[in-house]
Structure formats: structure tokens, C-alpha cells
Amino acid sequence: MPNIAIVGATGAVGQEFLKILAERKFPVEELRLLATKRSSGTKMTWQGKEYEVRETTHDSFKGIDIALFAGGSASTEFAPSAVKNGAVVIDNSSAYRMDPEVPLIVPEVNPEDVKWHNGIIANPNCSTIIMVVALKPINDLAGIKRIVVSTYQAVSGAGKEGIAELEAEVKAWSKGESPYQPEVFPYQIAFNLIPRIDIFQDDDYTKEEWKMVKETQKIFHSDEIKVTATCVRVPVFRSHSESINIETAKKLTIAEVKEALAKAPGVILLDEPSKDTYPMPLETADRDEVFVGRIREDQSIENGINIWVAGDQIRKGAATNAVQIAELLG
Ligand code: 2RA
Secondary structure: OOOEEEEOOOOHHHHHHHHHHHHOOOOOOOEEEEEOHHHOOOEEEEOOEEEEOEEOOOOOOOOOOEEEEOOOOHHHHHHHHHHHOOOEEEEOOOOOOOOOOOOEOOOOOOHHHHHHOOOEEEOOOHHHHHHHHHHHHHHHHHOEEEEEEEEEEOHHHHHHHHHHHHHHHHHHHHOOOOOOOOOOOOOOOOOOOEOOOOOEOOOOOEHHHHHHHHHHHHHOOOOOOEEEEEEEEOOOOOEEEEEEEEEEOOOOOHHHHHHHHHHOOOEEEOOEHHHOEOOOHHHHOOOOOEEEEEEEEOOOOOOEEEEEEEEEOOHHHHHHHHHHHHHHOO
16 A cells, blocks of 8 residues: 655645545555644544644655645646655646646546556646546547637645635624725625636736646647636635537537537536536535536637536645555555
């Protein structure tokens, strides 16, 4: 059984790694919980046993087979040391995603890429993962030419601090207190929408929007798929939603799209307009599947489809996908 290290164990994604390893009965010989100096000494319980979180150092990885990195600057600082010590790193940060030597994997889409890793495997951005799981069966059937996506991203994407900020703002508002001073998001997120996730680039797109373009092309192995994205933070705790317009090379009927999605691994079709049934973040939170509904023909173009997708950002958008990658390592 492998020895596993979790780097960033005390954060939202780190804690979810622990839940998912247990739920999926991932075999673990030794578990090493690592975090920043500030969190070292924290006690965490996993499978009835107490573990003490230790500070991540370059010497933390001796004997480790798989290191799950939750994200942030620890990846650039420590992933190379983990690899030097013989571990395979599965990294949830954006540091290595576009490195041509590093596979970027969503197990339902491109599991074969696990074969060519050189020690680091990147976990894609949450909104990309959720989108490509839903797009894979459509791309297989008809070849996607262009994607226009707008995201509605939960505060969990900014970690447990993002969740705490929304909660604090709602509590302050309900008590009639003066507005909470935001620290995580650039503006109040409660009762608001913020059309900026990650930093702005020179072309005025955000880095989050750029990730959706570049990561989608890398996962599908095709620069021919054109993608344009608008990413928006919404006052939802932990499930991202996305409105996706897809133009395909071949004409598809809506029945064909629904049939393919209903059979697709990792997808749940929730599309019964007459019963008011469609995916919503409250219902998709804490689930591993990507939920798809509101499937309609785009009548403004020749071969167009509109879909609505929702999926838990911390689970399939981060921790579950990473543990599925670990499972591919066999
Ligand atoms: C967000 N994409 O939602 C980020 C998290 N990976 O902010």
C-alpha cells in the first residue's frame, strides 16, 4: 500500500482529500499531513486515528509514494523535492498545468495521459474540470468547434477563508451590523456578483478565464477547439455552475445529446423542464458527479447546443479528481 502525504492538509481541499480517501477506500500505508508553519501542531483525525500536522519542508517526503498538493505556493516550493524523493505529485495548483512535461488529467476525459508523467501530474482548475466532464460525450459524438461559457463560481473556490467571508457578511447583514470589510474578495460577495476571479491579464480577461481556454484545449488535445469564457463569483457556498454554449462540427439532435450524457461516466442528467428539474448548486454540493440540464438547441446557429452544468467545486473540481488520478496510478 502506498505512503501518502497531503500538503495543505488543514485547508478546504486538504480536508476534502482526507474525506475522499476514506470514502473511496483508497489504500493508505502511512499518512503524512503537512501544512504551513502556522498550522503545524494542529491535530486532525482520520479513520479514527489522530494525526499531528507537520510543517512542510524539503525533507518531508522521504518514503512517500504519492503526494497530494492542495494548491497555493507550496507546489512550486516543495513539489520538486517530493519528486526528487521518489513521490508522484498530484498538484491542485495552477503552477504546472500548462507545462508540456506535465499531464493535465480529468479521469473521465483523458486517463491515458497518466502514462507519460515525469513525477508531477496536474489537477485542472475546478471550473475546467466541471465543464470538460460534461463536454466529453458531446465532443466524442460530434467534434466541438467552439465553446462560449459563463461561470457562476462558489466562494469555496477561494478556500475556507472564502466560505467564512460569505458567512460573516450574511451574519453581519442579518444583525443589521455595519458592512463586513471584505478581505478575501475585492468587494462584498453576499447579495452580490463579482465578475473577476483571479487576476486581470493584459488583454483584460482574467487568469481564471484564460485557464478555461488553455486547460480545455490541453485536456482534449486540440488547439482547434475555440473557447471564450466569462468567470463570475457568486454568493453560493460550494458548487460551481456554468452556462455553456457549444458549436459542433456535426449536427446533433437534443435526444442524442441527452442519451450520450445519461450514459457518460461521472455525469447525472437532470433535465425535466415540465417537472421544474434542473441542476442547482444547493443540490449538487457534496456530490462527486457533474450534473447537466437545460439542454436546448441553439437556434441562432447551424449546429449549436446550450447546456447548464453544476458540480461541487471542492470535490469533483479539486479533491475527488485528484484522488481519481491517484487511482489511475494503480
Ligand atoms: C476559484 N478556480 O473558483 C478557483 C479555484 N480553483 O476561485
